[in-house]
């Protein structure tokens with residue numbers, strides 16, 4: 001099992017997206033995502049997907065990284081597409097619409113998040129007056145996903161190192177069942193200790209940060225361009 | 237002057253019923269460096285987690301004379317900086333910089349001050365080139381040094397290290413040892429849980445031997461010369477001291493036996509000067525018997 005990459009893996013890559021002020025970036029791209037998700041026709045939705053893909057190209061995120069992320073989404077969307085086209089009237093069209101919207105949204109979210117330092121995302125949410133509870137939930141969810149991934153990686157490595165092979169017999173089932181139960185216990189305890197270590201360094205529920213934001217004109221220009229696209233998808 | 241740390245009748249039982257600490261009383265003065273020794277599972281980590289109130293058991297914990305009961309852990313960060321045993325517990329940010337800045341940012345310092353502290357903490361821990369790396373992807377030893385930096389940056393008066401040397405390469409070990417000595421010279425109170433007894437005489441003024449209860453206390457010399465305590469607690473003595481015990485079987489005078497390399501050098505120098513330019517070793521009739529006794533003594537440990 002591969003190690004999970006950090007979400008902001010490509011925040012260091014020089015691109016018009018990583019240089020963009022996170023507040024303007026997050027707001028305008030979120031607007032674009034909503035705009036595309038609300039589209040009801042195939043043609044604008046297809047244009048939306050092309051637009052999203054262009055934004056990915058501009059962000060200079062390596063394409064194989066993007067493809068890797070898209071694989072699971074692809075399977076999921078394929079499933080929905082098949083179900084819709086069999087069950088709904090004009091199902092193929094509806095399915096295609098769902099697929100186009102989903103792909104665009106994922107591409108845009110990737111472009112937005114992997115070019116912004118995670119800490120800046122949090123800070124931006126704070127600046128945009130997202131409630132502190134929600135910000136903390138995001139912070140800890142993010143952290144715990146990695147804890148869980150880490151622990152499961154360790155656990156399966158250790159199983160494999162001791163000659164475990166997945167079969168379809170009872171013993172395999174029991175081993176996997178036990179491992180998963182243990183995984184949750186371990187992750188829970190680890191999470192507890194991480195929290196304690198944060199408390200030891202004065203954590204009081206507020207995420208402080210040194211990140212300083214200064215919105216320049218060019219940031220607004222980029223924002224306006226994206227918003228113009230977001231609106232025009234609905235008027236064409 | 238009130239003690240830097242004072243524990244009275246501290247006891248702790250984990251929720252699953254494991255009794256980890258029983259009736260611990262101790263006193264550590266301002267500016268003292270104390271080592272906590274004891275076998276695996278002796279309760280060292282559990283004890284250290286009580287110092288800033290992460291765990292709260294029976295009995296009292298006083299920091300600089302005031303009881304921490306009723307105080308939140310985060311109110312104590314100026315007093316106590318605690319480096320956890322497992323760096324994976326300590327590091328949670330997406331960059332090394334953010335993690336080291338976390339404590340200072342919670343202390344409401346100015347941005348310049350925070351930056352300065354991060355830079356100097358990373359430098360002192362030997363990790364200045366790692367600012368932008370993701371802690372998640374570092375090697376274990378690198379993580380260890382970064383987690384030490386995350387506490388150095390808070391510049392607390394009392395520094396608590398839970399096995400700071402484990403998993404470090406020889407050079408990393410030396411760096412952290414000099415760091416601890418430097419902190420001591422600056423007047424910090426230091427508490428270190430440690431397994432490597434060879435290091436102890438170098439960094440600690442005093443030792444507590446723990447095994448659920450405090451089973452021994454004293455200067456390194458007092459503890460390492462206390463044969464009964466050593467065999468009760470399965471403690472080793474420093475290798476250099478063992479070597480001088482061997483020399484004593486060959487007739488070397490080991491009054492004030494050396495506990496560290498530095499002490500060994502001055503001991504040898506003194507002996508040689510006293511003996512007119514050389515040391516005198518010889519095999520006498522008891523040499524083999526004494527050596528065998530020595531070997532047996534260290535093997536049982």
Ligand SMILES: Nc1ncnc2c1ncn2[C@@H]1O[C@H](COP(=O)(O)OP(=O)(O)OP(=O)(O)O)[C@@H](O)[C@H]1O
Nearest residue numbers: 250252254256274275276277278279280281282283
């Ligand atoms: N979360 C926990 N729940 C239950 N028991 C625990 C827990 N943590 C530690 N213990 C038990 O408490 C005792 C003391 O553990 P502690 O971690 O303090 O030992 P230690 O001296 O630090 O050991 P080591 O040298 O291995 O780090 C051990 O018997 C351990 O099994």
Ligand SMILES: [Mg+2]
Nearest residue numbers: 280281282321
């Ligand atoms: Mg421990």
